[in-house]
Amino acid sequence: MKAIRITMFSAMALLIGGGTYALASYQETGRIEAASVDQPTAYVEATNMNLSFKIGGRINQIYVKEGDHVKKGQLLARIESKELQDKAAQAQAALQAADAGVGQAQASVSAAEAKKLQGSNSVTVTAETAEQQVSQAQAAVKAAQAHLEALKNGARPEEKQQAQIKMNAAKEANRIAEDNLKRTQALLQAGAVPQAKVDEAELNYQKAKAEYDASVKQYELVKQGPRTEEIKAAQAQVEQAQAAVALAEANRGQVTLRQDDVRAAQAGVSQAQSAVSSASAGVSKAQAALNEANTYISYTELRAPSDGVITVQSAQVGELVGAGFPVLTLESNQDRWAKFYFPENRMAGMKTGDEVGLKVISTGKVVKGRITVIQPAADFAIQKPSQGTGDTDVRSFGVKVTLLDLPDTTATGMTLQWQGKGAK
Template identity: 50%
Template sequence: MRFIRPMVYSAMAVVIGTSAFLLTSKQAVSQTDAVNQLHPTAYIETNEVSASFKVGGRVTEVLVKEGDSVKKGQVLARLQSTEIEAKVQQAKAAVALAQGKIAEAEGATATAEAKKQQGIAGVNVTADTAEQQIAQAQAAVSAAQAKVDGLHNGARPEEKKQAEIQFQAASEVYTIAEQNLNRMNAMLAQGLVAQADVDKVKVSFEEAKTKRDLAQQQLNMANQGPREEEIRGAEALLAQAQATLKLAEANRGTVQVRQGDVAAADAAVQQAQGAIKSAQSGELQAKAAQLEAETYLSYTDLVAPTDGVVLYQSAQVGELVGSGFPVFSVESTEQRWAKFYMPETSVAGLKVGNKISMTMLSTGEKVEGTVTTVAAAPDFAIKKATQTSGETDIRSFGIKIELNQLPVTATTGMTLQWIGKTEG
């Protein structure tokens, strides 16, 4: 009995001590959980972006190194571009050639249009001249016929009067012919008619002059009486006037010839305009080829896809790289965030857009951010009840905070501690 009682006392002491230790440990764990629930921690996170060439080739330049800060669009490396540069120059030459063809076609169009307008003017002049020549020749024939008839019939007072009228008519014809000659000479100086047309009018002028002189002689003969040789001369002039009339009527065909020239010139204009459209189409194709070549040339420059820091480099100068090969990995600094995991009992009332205050554990500096996501965590993050009496499972939620502005001392991976929601 003396030995049993001490053993019982010892056992009771062990049980009491163990119970006290477990109770103290549970309280300490509960206090730690409470602190972690109220002020959880998370890491500063960001995206890691690969920088790759759009085309394959040999690396000729590397302009940055690991650890360098880069700006979006900054050239990081270059590929060999000799062949592509040659294609760009070839495309530019094709554009210049197409533009030269356009200028050539436009010049041909202008020339054809000028010939067309000159032909139209020639048709109008020729038509007017032909009708005037016919009218003059008809008048000359009438005058010559009247003269011959008058000589055969002998001069009478009426005939004398008629001779005077014929002389006046011939004088008028001469005046018209002289005016036509002057006008044709002026148009010849302007390049609107040919020398041949002027020569024809000049012939008409000489004929009108001759007829006027003949009318003068006939008037004199009417006053003095005809002679045999005068009668023969008048008949010869009549024959000449009739021949002139036939020639003038034949000249009407020249108008149709000139109209054919106008039609040919118009066809040349249409052809030249078609050449312009064809050359313009060629220019568009050449410019498209130039743009394509210049685009491929731009692909030989590897630019930073984002603001950030170069983490590592996977290719060196002289190496061949393929399209899409990650030459650099860049840690983006354009947007950084932290993701806190909190029990559902602590996220009540949180919503997207709330402003959150945090502290950097390494420096104690304050950081602010904005809630962008409130989402339930996976099932493994559910805190299971340890006892069945009065306890329930507690689910965790992931709270993603977009960091608005970090201190210059902040680095991706540093720890932030939750303080709480700010006012406003």
């Protein structure tokens, strides 16, 4: 009987204790649900990037490992690029050769232009010289012909008369000088004049006699006319002058030849300019080939697109990977966020751009965040009314908050608790 009583008391104690625990649990659950509605929690999330090469190849270097912090632009891995390097070297050599070709072509243009200028100057000089030579030769012909005609025609009557007048004057001067000499000699014998006067008279007589003899010969030449030899010599001078005219006129043909040289030089300039254009096109083509080769070489390097942490390494050195294969996974620390869920009756006053406070559960530190996206949650998050008493569905909304001052020591995945606007 005593054992039965003990059993009954134990059962009653268990029932009382269970009821007490159930009541306490219910109250605590209510407090948790209230807290979860007023201060929901979320996890720190970050952008994960799968990093891959743009071209396939064999990995020959990986410079990082899982857990390493990297900076934007940092070289992470490299694949073999010997063939691409060879192509780049070939393209560089082709570019240098094309540049040299442009230089040679430009030098040819300069030489052709210089030759053209020289030819143009030569045309000008030759034309001017030829015209001057023709004019001079024609003038010489006229002078020679005039001299020949004068010789053939002989002296004019006026010239003969003038020669005779000169001869008569010289004859009279000679007679006077002779008479003066005789008179002075007589005076010398009489002792009236010195010997010097006789010598002076003798000198004047000899001079007058020489002038008279010369005037006589000149008069005879005028009367007789030119000799045959003089006419022949004048004729030869005419012929020589005519030959000079013919030569000068022939030199005019050199102008045409020089003009042909100028046209040929112009053709050379055009040809050289075409060569420059062709060489320049070759340079552009070689430069494009080099740029393409360098671009493909850059594809053999895997660089960090942003600051972050390497979280996964999916390939090893020596492995052959295809284009787009995720060799590494990078977790970016430049853009971290958390996503909270609220029922629609808690959304009043929330809008994008608002700054809110969030508490890091592990440290208790409150950090700042900015609401960037508000969007309806999936259908499964819709709260249905438990009884048909006219209640409506309660829809939930996802609120994405970008973290503004989250310490770097806060690991992705840590829990954040909503503190709301104005929290410190």
